Amino acid sequence: MHQVLVVEDDPGIREVLRALLVTANYRVIESNSAARGEIEARAHKPDLAIVDLGLPDRDGVDLIRSVRSWSAVPIIVLSARIGEAQKIAALDAGADDYVTKPFGAEELLARVRAALRRTATGALPSSVIRLGIVSVDLGRREARGLPPSTHLTPLEYRVLENLARQPGTIVKQDRLIREVWGPAQEGDTRSLRVCIRKLRAKLEPDPQRPRYLVTEAGLGYRLHVDDVGEQAKG
Numbered sequence: 335m336h337q338v339l340v341v342e343d344d345p346g347i348r349e350v351l352r353a354l355l356v357t358a359n360y361r362v363i364e365s366n367s368a369a370r371g372e373i374e375a376r377a378h379k380p381d382l383a384i385v386d387l388g389l390p391d392r393d394g395v396d397l398i399r400s401v402r403s404w405s406a407v408p409i410i411v412l413s414a415r416i417g418e419a420q421k422i423a424a425l426d427a428g429a430d431d432y433v434t435k436p437f438g439a440e441e442l443l444a445r446v447r448a449a450l451r452r453t454a455t456g457a458l459p460s461s462v463i464r465l466g467i468v469s470v471d472l473g474r475r476e477a478r479g480l481p482p483s484t485h486l487t488p489l490e491y492r493v494l495e496n497l498a499r500q501p502g503t504i505v506k507q508d509r510l511i512r513e514v515w516g517p518a519q520e521g522d523t524r525s526l527r528v529c530i531r532k533l534r535a536k537l538e539p540d541p542q543r544p545r546y547l548v549t550e551a552g553l554g555y556r557l558h559v560d561d562v563g564e565q566a567k568g
Contacts, residue, residue, distance in 0.1 A: 341371035402428030
């Protein structure tokens with residue numbers, strides 16, 4: 335039985351979520367604040383977290399960023415905030431999906447199942463891709479060869495993971511958006527373009543003439559790599 339941590343200050347919504355998740359055979363841990371949510375996350379090591387952004391003691395984005403610094407637990411945001419900038423901020427902080435309130439019960443459960451399924455199967459759990467002088471360990475989410483002040487965000491790792499499943503092959507932009515941002519964001523090509531532009535600035539020797547992250551006009555993107563290897567053991 336999977337454990338789901340719900341961080342939500344509205345007792346009515348918590349009650350609805352608890353009933354929905356328990357009926358779907360999940361064990362539920364509840365918290366009504368960011369501080370308590372992080373304590374419960376450390377104590378119970380849940381399989382997934384559902385986090386509201388408008389928490390009374392601290393913004394949910396800060397909680398996500400804090401949890402992501404020590405845990406890879408899938409995080410689904412459940413929030414009334416519908417602005418694009420707020421969604422991008424939550425995803426950049428490390429959220430895996432974003433559902434807006436009011437929400438549909440079946441859609442939320444589908445998002446929960448999808449997040450748990452991605453965690454169970456993994457993308458490329460031990461593969462390292464090499465892009466010139468940069469090597470990216472997609473399992474550990476570590477990048478070597480970048481300037482000291484440069485790092486990849488969780489969102490950028492997820493885009494790379496999806497492209498790296500089929501290196502050298504076109505990945506359609508609607509699939510990338512669906513896999514990285516979630517079905518509700520289909521058609522949001524702007525967020526994808528912004529993310530690709532930031533990745534090129536970090537990974538490409540000449541971002542204006544990309545060698546590794548190549549646009550296929552009207553279709554999507556293609557990732558060229560110099561090498562794909564297994565993570566060294568020991």
